[in-house]
Amino acid sequence: MPVTYSNYLQLDALLSLQQPRPGELEHDETLFVIIHQVYELWFKEVLHELDYLQKLLRSNDTPLAAATLKRILTILKTLVAQIDVLETITPLNFLASRQSRRSIFWHFATGSSPAAGFSRISSGKSSSFWARRLVRRLSDIPKAV
Numbered sequence: 756m757p758v759t760y761s762n763y764l765q766l767d768a769l770l771s772l773q774q775p776r777p778g779e780l781e782h783d784e785t786l787f788v789i790i791h792q793v794y795e796l797w798f799k800e801v802l803h804e805l806d807y808l809q810k811l812l813r814s815n816d817t818p819l820a821a822a823t824l825k826r827i828l829t830i831l832k833t834l835v836a837q838i839d840v841l842e843t844i845t846p847l848n849f850l851a852s853r854q855s856r857r858s859i860f861w862h863f864a865t866g867s868s869p870a871a872g873f874s875r876i877s878s879g880k881s882s883s884f885w886a887r888r889l890v891r892r893l894s895d896i897p898k899a900v
Contacts, residue, residue, distance in 0.1 A: 783844045790841050797834055801827055 756762065773788055804827045811820040 781848065783848045786844060787841070790837055793837065794834060797830055801830055804830070 761767070772792065773785055804823055808820055808823045808827065811817075811823060
């Protein structure tokens with residue numbers, strides 16, 4: 756089979772991940788899920804770039820390290836900018852869909868779920884997982900002399 760854009764990026768699998776839960780789906784729930792899935796992908800990419808940055812710094816490749824750091828900062832700006840999209844959910848719609856998400860996301864955010872909620876829902880990884888790995892990576896980067 757020839758490589759195409761669709762099969763290289765596994766678009767069928769990717770686009771099938773936004774499955775509504777059984778029952779009534781609030782309109783803004785799809786937006787909420789997509790934004791959070793994109794966050795997880797960006798966190799994964801930041802860790803990938805930090806691993807590369809660490810290797811570059813150890814080999815004293817300063818120009819490429821600087822370019823990689825710029826890429827990481829650009830990704831972090833993108834993460835912050837995504838909040839603007841999330842804020843387009845009206846307070847009324849957010850509250851309406853909040854009840855339906857409560858059992859999934861609220862327990863994760865408060866830590867009150869014995870199953871650690873979100874970490875089992877998002878492919879076994881969560882933002883807190885990525886955040887812990889990010890902090891570890893940052894602490895491993897060699898200090899400037």
